Structure formats: structure tokens, C-alpha cells
Amino acid sequence: MQLIHSGAEMRAWSRAARARGERIGFVPTMGHLHEGHLSLVRIAAQHAARIVVSIFVNPTQFAPGEDLDRYPRDEEADLAKCRAEGVDAVFLPPVDEMYPAGSQTFVIVEQLSQGLCGATRPTHFRGVATVVSLLFHLVEPDSAVFGEKDYQQLKVIQRLVRDQAFPVEIVPGPLVREPDGVAMSSRNAYLGVEEREQATVLHRSLFWARDQVAAGRPAGPDLAGEVRAHIEESPLADVDYVSLVDDDELTPVVAATHRPTRLAVAVHFGKTRLLDNVRLAPAGG
Numbered sequence: 518m519q520l521i522h523s524g525a526e527m528r529a530w531s532r533a534a535r536a537r538g539e540r541i542g543f544v545p546t547m548g549h550l551h552e553g554h555l556s557l558v559r560i561a562a563q564h565a566a567r568i569v570v571s572i573f574v575n576p577t578q579f580a581p582g583e584d585l586d587r588y589p590r591d592e593e594a595d596l597a598k599c600r601a602e603g604v605d606a607v608f609l610p611p612v613d614e615m616y617p618a619g620s621q622t623f624v625i626v627e628q629l630s631q632g633l634c635g636a637t638r639p640t641h642f643r644g645v646a647t648v649v650s651l652l653f654h655l656v657e658p659d660s661a662v663f664g665e666k667d668y669q670q671l672k673v674i675q676r677l678v679r680d681q682a683f684p685v686e687i688v689p690g691p692l693v694r695e696p697d698g699v700a701m702s703s704r705n706a707y708l709g710v711e712e713r714e715q716a717t718v719l720h721r722s723l724f725w726a727r728d729q730v731a732a733g734r735p736a737g738p739d740l741a742g743e744v745r746a747h748i749e750e751s752p753l754a755d756v757d758y759v760s761l762v763d764d765d766e767l768t769p770v771v772a773a774t775h776r777p778t779r780l781a782v783a784v785h786f787g788k789t790r791l792l793d794n795v796r797l798a799p800a801g802g
């Protein structure tokens with residue numbers, strides 16, 4: 518497994534692979550890898566002969582006061598996991614390789630970045646779109662896998678690729694959960710014991726809504742309101758949003774519908790902000 522730190526070396530590695538006729542699959546991450554990330558690596562392997570994983574804690578997607586400095590890092594363990602999955606190259610650029618002094622260019626996906634997480638993190642998706650654009654220029658992948666855990670991010674990246682004509686196929690990866698149902702996240706490492714227990718309310722209430730809709734109830738604001746009330750019964754849960762949105766455009770659903778929708782939540786447990794989401798659709802839809 519090749520460890521690559523410079524952008525020029527990364528691009529040369531990819532071009533050499535492509536010259537041999539090998540397709541390149543890419544999984545961008547911020548490290549502290551878990552089964553959710555590794556599931557994306559396995560999906561990437563179904564689409565390409567060579568797999569590149571990047572590990573880069575991207576400063577531009579953190580606002581001042583967020584957890585950039587304490588974001589969990591464990592490079593040794595991450596590399597061991599990548600090796601075990603048969604990853605071909607890990608790209609670990611230092612910050613000044615991605616953002617040389619004087620960097621001032623950002624990529625902005627407008628509307629899709631504004632609702633949901635964008636409402637409280639107004640510069641977050643600008644940072645995500647910028648770093649993914651940079652990574653695509655350096656890795657030059659044929660396909661890249663993004664998790665549905667970060668559903669808004671997936672939609673932003675799909676639009677970025679379409680609007681900017683990146684020759685990259687974006688492959689969604691299903692959300693992977695812990696055995697008790699909590700969505701896997703590097704940030705789960707921050708949770709105290711009680712917070713971790715109460716975090717199960719997120720998937721339990723989302724699954725309840727999913728079952729209601731599968732059984733024939735239309736998805737609408739009242740359903741989202743019931744989910745919110747259920748989450749708020751957990752004393753440690755501090756809701757950022759519980760939003761029912763169009764599955765593609767992420768626009769708010771304002772009237773009951775039988776069309777597929779996405780119910781997405783962001784909830785603080787102590788200092789830790791957790792995300793979860795489910796697709797709502799009638800059975801068979």
C-alpha cells in the first residue's frame with residue numbers, strides 16, 4: 518500500500534494506473550476510520566481495480582469554535598484498516614499541500630448548501646465542495662463513494678460533479694449503523710455513556726416514521742413534528758433540526774405527500790452533534 522503526501526505524486530500515481538488501463542475508485546475521509554468508511558471502500562472495489570482512500574481533516578469545513586482541533590485522529594490504526602481492506606494508496610496531504618499560503622478560491626454549491634446543516638453551519642458545505650473539488654483534481658478518480666450518513670453532503674457533491682462536469686461517477690453508500698442502531702460516526706467517540714445510550718432515540722424515532730409511511734401514512738410536517746417531540750423526550754437531546762425534505766432537492770416538504778422524502782435530523786448530545794436520516798416511501802416505493 519502506497520502512502521502519498523504530495524498532490525503531484527498523487528496525480529502521477531493515478532495517471533500511471535490509468536495508463537495501465539486500471540480504473541481508480543476513491544473514498545475521501547477525515548480518518549478515524551470505522552466500519553462505515555470501510556463499507557465505502559468495499560463498494561469502491563466493486564467499481565474499480567485500484568482504490569485510493571484520502572485522510573484529511575479539512576479545516577475549511579470547520580467554523581471557528583467547532584471541533585477541528587479535537588477531531589479524533591489515529592493514523593496508525595487507519596493505515597492498518599486500509600491495508601486489511603486491500604487499499605492501494607492512501608493520500609495524506611498536509612494542510613499546506615491542499616491550501617498553500619494565499620489560497621482564496623472556494624467552490625460553492627448554492628441552494629443545496631443552505632438548508633439543514635447549512636442553516637447553522639453556513640460555510641461548511643463551501644469547505645466540503647472546495648476540498649472534494651481539489652481532491653478530485655489530484656486523485657483523478659473514475660468513481661468516488663460517499664455515504665448516505667451525510668445525505669446533504671452526498672447531494673451537494675452530486676450537484677458539484679454535474680455542474681462542474683467532473684468526469685467522476687458518484688456512488689452512494691448506505692448508512693452503516695452500530696449493533697444498537699446508532700449511525701456510525703467518528704464523532705461517536707466524544708459521547709459519554711449516558712449520551713451514547715440516549716443517542717439511540719434518533720434511529721428509533723426515524724425508523725418509527727419510516728414504518729408509519731411504509732404502512733400507508735403520508736409523510737408530512739405533522740409526522741416530522743411527532744419525531745421531534747419523541748427525540749425531545751430524551752433529557753440530553755438538544756435538537757438542531759428535524760426536517761422532512763424532498764429526497765433530491767432537499768427542499769422542505771410543507772404538505773403531506775406519498776412521494777419519496779427524506780427525514781433528516783441533527784441533534785446535540787452534550788458537545789457532540791449527531792446526524793441521522795432515513796428515506797420515507799410507501800412500501801415498494
Ligand code: AMP
Pocket residue numbers: 545546547548553554556557662663664665666667690691692693694700701702703
Ligand atoms: P468523514 O470521515 O466523516 O468525513 O466521512 C467520510 C465518508 O464516510 C463520507 O462519505 C461519509 O458520508 C461516510 N460515512 C461516515 N459515516 C458513515 C456511516 N455510518 N455509514 C456510511 N457512510 C459513512
